[in-house]
Amino acid sequence: MNAFSKPALAIVMAVASSLTLAQETAHAGHEGHESHAGHEAPAASGLVDGEVRKIDQEAGKITLRHGEIKNLNMAAMTMVLRVKDPAMLGLVQVGDKVKFAADRIEGAITIVQLEKAQ
Ligand SMILES: [Cu+2]
Numbered sequence: 441m442n443a444f445s446k447p448a449l450a451i452v453m454a455v456a457s458s459l460t461l462a463q464e465t466a467h468a469g470h471e472g473h474e475s476h477a478g479h480e481a482p483a484a485s486g487l488v489d490g491e492v493r494k495i496d497q498e499a500g501k502i503t504l505r506h507g508e509i510k511n512l513n514m515a516a517m518t519m520v521l522r523v524k525d526p527a528m529l530g531l532v533q534v535g536d537k538v539k540f541a542a543d544r545i546e547g548a549i550t551i552v553q554l555e556k557a558q
Contacts, residue, residue, distance in 0.1 A: 486510075490506040490537070490540055493505055500522060501521065503521075504519065522548050524550050536556055537557040538556055540554045
């Protein structure tokens with residue numbers, strides 16, 4: 441019985457790690473390499489650099505090309521994010537460089553702070 445459980449565990453772990461890998465690959469895939477453009481030093485405030493690609497006022501969503509989001513363990517990429525307050529979307533325009541803070545709220549990655557970069 442015991443001789444069986446170890447290889448089974450090894451298989452489970454191998455599958456789990458390859459799943460993680462596949463997820464990371466898919467995650468980094470969308471518009472991955474454009475992200476090296478705005479390569480300034482990280483702000484002391486902990487805000488993340490981003491650039492507005494699209495704004496959806498009605499849905500309360502914004503598409504950002506963002507730098508690394510350390511608190512969410514997310515690499516730089518372009519993605520759609522929810523905003524905590526739809527009024528935030530009135531402060532920025534497509535093409536603007538922004539600084540923002542994001543957090544996971546009710547399972548969705550949400551911008552909790554957004555400002556135009558100088
Ligand atoms: Cu992202």
